[in-house]
Amino acid sequence: MVLSKRSSIIFIIFCFSLLQNATIGSSKSPKTKNLSFHDFKEVRDATSFKFTNFSSIDGGALQLTPDNENQPLGYFNKSGRIMYYKPYKLWRSETDRDIASFNTTFVMNIYRNRTWNPGEGFAFLIAPEFDVPEESHGRWLGLTNASTDGNPENRLVAVEFDTEKQEFDPDDNHIGLNINSVRSKTTVSLDRFGFLISPETGTDYRVWIQYNGKSKVMEVYMANRSDERPKQPFLNETINLKDHVKQSSYFGFAASTGNPGIQFNCVLEWELQVEDFSGKKDGKWWRIALGVGVSVMVLLALCGVKFGVACVKKRRDLDEDSNVLGALKRLPGMPREFRYKDLKKATNDFHQNMVLGQGGFGVVYRGILRDWDGRSTSSALRTNEIAVKKFSRDDIKGKDDFLAELTIIHRLRHKHLVRLVGWCYEKGKLLLVYDYMPNGSLEKHLYESSNTLNWRHRHKILAGVASALHYLHNDYDQKVVHRDLKASNILLDSDYNARLGDFGLARAIENERTSYAELGLAGVPGTMGYVAPECFHTGKATPESDVFGFGAVVLEVVCGRSPGVKIQHEEHQFTLVDWVWMLHREGRILEAVDERLKNEYVVEEANRLLLLGLACSHPVASERPQTQAICLIIAETLPSPHVPPFKPVFTWPNLGLGVAFSSIESDYSNITLSS
Structure with missing residues (x-):
């Protein structure tokens, strides 16, 4: 059968797309998934977390242990966990060297009455399950217990904020990196930094934990809630998570109280960005693409050099965009990547009535973003006002402007700078998403x-x-x-x-x-x-x-x-x-x-x-x-x-x-x- 010129071109495009998709699918980069909770409400957020017996959402915070001060006997010797309801796939296969990077920041408040002895501790946790072990109160921090502590089968890693000294601890006010045990691999006393985890007056502390999946380095920073992140980490340790946690693991928090050591263990805010390797390689498509590739080469020769050059140029542009996107997604501290259709919906299809301002680089729209965490259940429905900057020039110059702004501001953290919430680079459209400022300019x-x-x-x-x-x-x-x-x-x-x-x-x-x-x-x-x-x-x-x-x-x-x-x-x-x-x-x-x-x-x-x-x-x-x-x-x-x-x-x-x-x-x- 002889194909017409038009049919040949259509077939070439189809085959080329198959080849391109197969190639991209075979080396699929992990997606970055984002959580962002600026406060906590039981009705809105209960379905987003898994709770143990003594944990809850109360007073706008995650309460890891009981928080009822009027019943003193109710919060002695208690332990609790609160974990995000979905696990993350942290690597693709046992032979794959790539492992997920993650960045998280949270605000914690370890409150106690002036008459209480502080104890026991609080931890950020990566674990294979959300259930808290039995008898994990006191020194065990809701992580392990007397019979399981140190067992490699625990498959957990935690960053502890310890407020009660044990015989293996340096003091009662330190950060520690824990692997399958409450006996920390590395500890850093906070006394030399001027911080007291459980002071007599309740204090909000912001914590940053960053893990680089390539260098295998974990860094922990801490500051008062309104202060900027310190330039140097308090704790810096090399750890290959693949050696210690399960491929699919949960992220969350654990804490415990003792007797007499008691305190309220609260999380007031939480943001988390994790690379997720849920995507699968597809060898079948790769074999199909190879077979189609031979036909594509023959048909390309028949259709002429001009069409071939055009295809090569298109592929080069796609590769360039893919490289740019990949580089952006791997930048440490990158905010959420939005879908174009979600921003279009949030701004009422970029309606004129939603315009906040306009300049040489584009138009800024007010947006109402619903379903912030990507879920569609009514109990998780949220409403957030945002400002969406849509770049007016979608050519190469517009892309340069977009990348220049994004690469500069994505790591800027200051209370008097507009916070970058996220970005979108899709369908030739370039958009940045910022906090909405209700009082305008x-x-x-x-x-x-x-x-x-x-x-x-x-x-x-x-x-x-x-x-x-x-x-x-x-x-x-x-x-x-x-x-x-x-x-x-x-x-x-x-x-x-x-x-x-x-x-x-x-x-x-x-x-x-x-x-x-x-x-x-x-x-x-x-x-x-x-x-x-x-x-x-x-x-x-x-x-x-x-x-x-x-x-x-x-x-x-x-x-x-x-x-x-x-x-x-x-x-x-x-x-x-x-x-x-x-x-x-x-x-x-x-x-x-x-x-x-x-x-x-x-x-x-x-x-x-x-x-x-x-x-x-x-x-x-x-x-x-x-x-x-x-x-x-x-x-x-x-x-x-x-x-x-x-x-x-x-x-x-x-x-x-x-x-x-x-x-x-x-x-x-x-x-x-x-x-």
Whole structure:
């Protein structure tokens, strides 16, 4: 039978798809599965967990052991487990070297009455079953008992937070890595870090546990709930989970009380990302693909070189996308990957009524995401508001923008940065998912709201932005230059705390470098009024140019005026910074404060912030204060900066002639911090 040209092409496409799917299926990468519980409610979450006799959900938390203080005899010598209801497949086969990586963070509170002796302990657990062993109270932490402790058949690994010293423990306040036993393989005392697991006053601690399936390294970090993750892990240990746990294992928590040692063992939040190897290889498809491949080669020759080149290009593009996706999924700390259809549904098919904002990189939509944990049962139904950033350019440039933003922000963790919830890279569509900020942007409250933003909120917002900027410049493992600091990119949560967002223009630069231009990313990004003068001459952005943008925001917040709009004063027009500098020179700088505040502000704070705004707006980058000084000035730990009455004049940085200033009052050539 002779095939027509059209039939041949259709057949080729079909065969090529079979071959491609078989190839991909034969080396299928594990999917990352995500859990995210920001609180716990019995009606909503009970079906998501397996509970033992004495564990429950109560008071918005997972309670591992009884929590009724009014019945003292009820919580002596008790043990409990709470495990997520589904097990995870941690490797594909016994001969496969790949093993699942996982990242988890949870908030725990080990509460006790001041009169109680603390005990016994709490643990994050990977186990083959969710049932707690009999007689596992006291020293056994809900993990083992006197007859099973140390038995390799236990097939469990745990990170313990021990509050009662046994003869094999270093003290009564330590972290330990446990393998099939409560006798820890490695222990680290928390005394030297200044933490007490079970203090007299209930304290919330956030814990991070990260396991790398390739390097086989487990790391444990701990901090107060509102603090950032420490740079160095408290516990760092090499362990091959494949040697100790079952291929399908449960994740969760265990705890115990003793006599007299008693305490409440609570989990207030829990997030977990685990690579899951549930996908199966399919040798049958591989054999079919090989047979079809021979026919494909013959038909490709008949259809001509042009079609063959097109197929090769398509395959190369698919491989590139697959490689990119694989790299993204393997990045440590990556958030949840969303399905495009779920985000489409959440935003009502990206309806115009759901638009929160728009910029050069795309449109941001408000979304209502239902069924957060991917289950469809009514008891598990949840509603979460999110912000979905849909990149408008789906070509290669759009992909570069998407990847640049995602690779920078996915590891950023700061309470004044908008939190990245997840991402989607599907069907040529590029989307990022962020926490929804119910109070919108700072710009909206300054210019569009009928209610005037009060002074307390304004001061708190500027302190938050300064803290975020200091983190980006100094506390992250790479310097991050935001490059688009402005009021519309500062979002406000329900309590009017500032969250710096929109990292579309941000770039991470090596610590030794001073600009993104050295990395081949030169240009003049940003928004007029917020862009430092040197950027127009050097084509470079630096941490100092971010400080200039912050100075513009400070003046904007205090004055209630846009840096990009001219101000008419008598017969002259001024930019915002020039207008404030003129009022400063004339000794009436407080006249710049937003009139809508009607004198309901703290005079000393307003004066301090206006001077700080001018100091950050210095035309010469090297004269601007650094972020650490900025934070201390706002907190009133350092005095207000000394600012000359006349604004210095900008001089091209590369002329080598020094810095030129106005001829009048040239003695005030530097802005310094008073000592």
